[in-house]
Amino acid sequence: MNIIVCIKQVPDTAEIRINPETNTLMREGVPSIINPFDLHAIEAAVQIKEQHGGTVTVLTMGPPQAETSLREAVSMGADEVVLLSDRAFAGSDTWATSYTLAKAIEKLGADIIFCGKQAIDGDTAQVGPETAEFLDIPHISYIKKIEEVTDSAIRVQRMMDEGYDVVESSLPVLLTVVKELNQPRMPSLKGKMAAKKAEIKKMGMADINADEKSLGLKGSPTQVKNIFAPEIKAERKMIEGTAEEQVENLVKELREIKCL
Amino acid sequence: MPVIVNADNCSGCETCLESCPFDAIEMKEGKAVINEYCNACMTCLSACPEGAIIETGDKAENAKASDTFKDYKDVMIFAEQRDGKIASVALELLGAGKKLADELDAKLIAVLLGADESEAQELARWGADKVVLCSDSALRDFNDDAYSSVLARVIQQQKPSIVLAGATPIGRSFVPRVAAKLNTGLTADCTSLEIDKESRNLLQVRPAFGGNIMATILCPDYRPQMATVRPRVMKKGEYQKDRSGEIIAVDLGDFTSRTKVVEFVKEVSEVSVNIHEADIIVAGGRGVGGEKGVQMLEDLAEALGGALGASRAAVDEGWIPYSHQVGQTGKTVNPKVYICCGISGAVQHLVGMQSSDIIIAINKNPDAPIFNVATYGIIGDIFEIVPMLTRKIKEIKGQ
Ligand SMILES: Cc1cc2nc3c(=O)[nH]c(=O)nc-3n(C[C@H](O)[C@H](O)[C@H](O)COP(=O)(O)OP(=O)(O)OC[C@H]3O[C@@H](n4cnc5c(N)ncnc54)[C@H](O)[C@@H]3O)c2cc1C
Numbered sequence: 001m002n003i004i005v006c007i008k009q010v011p012d013t014a015e016i017r018i019n020p021e022t023n024t025l026m027r028e029g030v031p032s033i034i035n036p037f038d039l040h041a042i043e044a045a046v047q048i049k050e051q052h053g054g055t056v057t058v059l060t061m062g063p064p065q066a067e068t069s070l071r072e073a074v075s076m077g078a079d080e081v082v083l084l085s086d087r088a089f090a091g092s093d094t095w096a097t098s099y100t101l102a103k104a105i106e107k108l109g110a111d112i113i114f115c116g117k118q119a120i121d122g123d124t125a126q127v128g129p130e131t132a133e134f135l136d137i138p139h140i141s142y143i144k145k146i147e148e149v150t151d152s153a154i155r156v157q158r159m160m161d162e163g164y165d166v167v168e169s170s171l172p173v174l175l176t177v178v179k180e181l182n183q184p185r186m187p188s189l190k191g192k193m194a195a196k197k198a199e200i201k202k203m204g205m206a207d208i209n210a211d212e213k214s215l216g217l218k219g220s221p222t223q224v225k226n227i228f229a230p231e232i233k234a235e236r237k238m239i240e241g242t243a244e245e246q247v248e249n250l251v252k253e254l255r256e257i258k259c260l
Numbered sequence: 261m262p263v264i265v266n267a268d269n270c271s272g273c274e275t276c277l278e279s280c281p282f283d284a285i286e287m288k289e290g291k292a293v294i295n296e297y298c299n300a301c302m303t304c305l306s307a308c309p310e311g312a313i314i315e316t317g318d319k320a321e322n323a324k325a326s327d328t329f330k331d332y333k334d335v336m337i338f339a340e341q342r343d344g345k346i347a348s349v350a351l352e353l354l355g356a357g358k359k360l361a362d363e364l365d366a367k368l369i370a371v372l373l374g375a376d377e378s379e380a381q382e383l384a385r386w387g388a389d390k391v392v393l394c395s396d397s398a399l400r401d402f403n404d405d406a407y408s409s410v411l412a413r414v415i416q417q418q419k420p421s422i423v424l425a426g427a428t429p430i431g432r433s434f435v436p437r438v439a440a441k442l443n444t445g446l447t448a449d450c451t452s453l454e455i456d457k458e459s460r461n462l463l464q465v466r467p468a469f470g471g472n473i474m475a476t477i478l479c480p481d482y483r484p485q486m487a488t489v490r491p492r493v494m495k496k497g498e499y500q501k502d503r504s505g506e507i508i509a510v511d512l513g514d515f516t517s518r519t520k521v522v523e524f525v526k527e528v529s530e531v532s533v534n535i536h537e538a539d540i541i542v543a544g545g546r547g548v549g550g551e552k553g554v555q556m557l558e559d560l561a562e563a564l565g566g567a568l569g570a571s572r573a574a575v576d577e578g579w580i581p582y583s584h585q586v587g588q589t590g591k592t593v594n595p596k597v598y599i600c601c602g603i604s605g606a607v608q609h610l611v612g613m614q615s616s617d618i619i620i621a622i623n624k625n626p627d628a629p630i631f632n633v634a635t636y637g638i639i640g641d642i643f644e645i646v647p648m649l650t651r652k653i654k655e656i657k658g659q
């Protein structure tokens with residue numbers, strides 16, 4: 001069983017603040033982490049390997065710094081790690097990212113491909129399904145439980161709005177995972193040693209048979225036009241006084257606007 | 261790189277470093293250099309006092325599709341159904357789509373899969389000029405392979421300029437495949453859509469970086485322009501019971517699928533339903549402190565006939581179940597009144613409730629950011645204010 005996990009290195013959005021003067025993100029000092037959903041994807045892949053044998057390859061497309069995330073993946077049990085990095089990939093939107101990942105996956109070969117449900121920087125949740133389409137294989141989104149894996153098929157639970165579906169698919173298949181799926185393991189001492197020594201396989205445009213026009217910013221149908229701070233309503237009215245007066249006045253306001 | 265620095269003109273003033281939202285400019289030997297984080301947002305172009313940053317025009321050659329642009333005219337929405345009944349997000353899309361169609365002087369087309377003609381008529385009453393209906397029962401249950409191939413084919417036939425779908429579990433799962441099939445862009449989870457007056461392109465606004473920032477996205481060189489739209493953000497259109505529209509029944513034959521749903525397990529909690537339909541939501545955050553605090557909010561919600569909401573902090577603490585969570589990773593709501601009790605007002609919470617008509621904030625910290633979005637703010641202790649408020653309301657209502 002060959003399993004590929006696609007991970008993305010992202011800024012920890014919990015730590016991101018916006019600079020009120022310039023309206024830009026303050027990235028300085030914000031740590032880079034493995035996208036939280038992708039940790040669950042790595043865990044799922046390693047568990048399947050432990051039960052069925054095979055190899056887990058973790059793949060990321062990003063700048064050279066993403067190497068640190070790949071080493072972290074090794075410490076969690078990944079056998080091979082691949083850094084897909086090339087200046088030509090810069091500025092990719094989800095279409096171009098998925099195209100590039102699919103080209104690399106075609107080269108590497110896989111029975112099961114895992115992605116996180118979404119990346120916390122872009123929050124799009126599009127790269128998984130789009131990659132599956134480029135590979136011309138089925139996908140199942142929001143996996144919360146893997147019920148059964150055989151050499152040729154898989155049965156999983158897919159989270160939906162009002163419950164869950166039990167879905168079967170033939171292999172190869174691409175799965176996107178939610179946090180309910182598992183608890184990602186902490187790296188073992190042995191894992192940490194392996195991470196230090198791990199050899200990182202590098203792939204660029206020339207290694208994946210990609211059409212240059214479909215890569216990076218050039219190949220991206222969508223463009224970011226501008227970025228701005230979330231708008232804030234400014235019509236607030238503070239209700240002052242003692243607690244009794246505050247409640248009294250709030251009730252009065254609510255009656256005036258016919259909420260009571 | 262789509263943007264480069266003309267080193268001869270660069271004075272090394274570093275103004276551009278500040279302007280870049282992506283940290284994509286660095287100084288090397290006293291000159292600015294664009295690195296691979298560049299998203300081509302072009303903010304730095306106008307920031308540079310020397311005019312040293314220029315577009316390379318890398319993008320321009322991609323306008324290849326533009327000669328066929330004029331064929332792509334209308335606005336299309338994907339009308340999601342569950343159990344054969346139109347989902348409310350479809351009506352919201354009709355509302356949003358109608359505005360765009362009017363502005364473009366185009367038709368509003370709805371695509372309905374796996375439901376009956378009566379539901380198609382209903383879409384017309386909610387504003388669709390044309391409904392493409394594929395009533396095959398094989399499409400009754402959601403299926404990624406079948407839905408994506410049918411929608412892609414309908415788009416190729418109808419050639420809409422804009423395609424909108426709900427950012428629901430269904431829309432977010434299969435619509436990316438449609439965009440990949442059609443080799444066009446897709447913008448996820450939009451909260452606002454407008455037509456650019458000059459170019460007539462669709463301006464798609466969405467939150468990113470966990471709601472810390474908003475981005476406007478364009479898809480200028482490819483058609484259709486596709487977007488998923490966050491549920492409960494757009495207003496439904498107007499219902500006209502005498503309105504009718506053209507209904508085009510299509511039979512697209514074979515819907516082979518490589519995945520199969522063997523069972524659906526319903527786990528719908530009453531709260532999910534309530535929180536979406538309630539006119540009033542009383543929401544608690546870390547400030548509620550524990551179960552006693554939650555009980556106090558439930559009492560207020562009950563007195564008002566409302567539902568209970570929660571911030572992620574209250575959910576992570578285990579005081580309130582996840583199904584009540586409002587925000588970026590929870591639900592989006594827009595009740596008439598949203599009462600925040602002991603919630604600080606992190607952006608990730610705000611994105612889920614900002615569109616409420618009236619926001620009441622009760623917080624003991626006068627500097628809490630929640631007061632910036634509140635219609636009415638009370639600086640005070642919820643353990644003092646809330647029980648008093650509940651009593652008062654009960655009095656008024658004679659409960
Ligand atoms: C990717 C991502 C997604 C997220 N998604 C969500 C989401 O969907 N929803 C969400 O809510 N959050 C989300 N968050 C978390 C968010 O950033 C905040 O951490 C969270 O909203 C804080 O919750 P809080 O306001 O209840 O708690 P706190 O920030 O701890 O605020 C508690 C407030 O209660 C006040 N208080 C305390 N005691 C009292 C009292 N007795 N009377 C009155 N006031 C009192 C305090 O002054 C304080 O302002 C997300 C974060 C990330 C990074």
Ligand SMILES: Nc1ncnc2c1ncn2[C@@H]1O[C@H](COP(=O)(O)O)[C@@H](O)[C@H]1O
Pocket residue numbers: 006007008035037038059060061062094097101114115116117118119120122123124125126127128
């Ligand atoms: N640059 C990338 N390299 C590898 N995997 C990625 C990349 N971008 C996104 N992914 C995968 O796609 C998932 C969804 O990302 P997104 O569509 O950006 O929200 C992530 O959880 C990753 O598994």
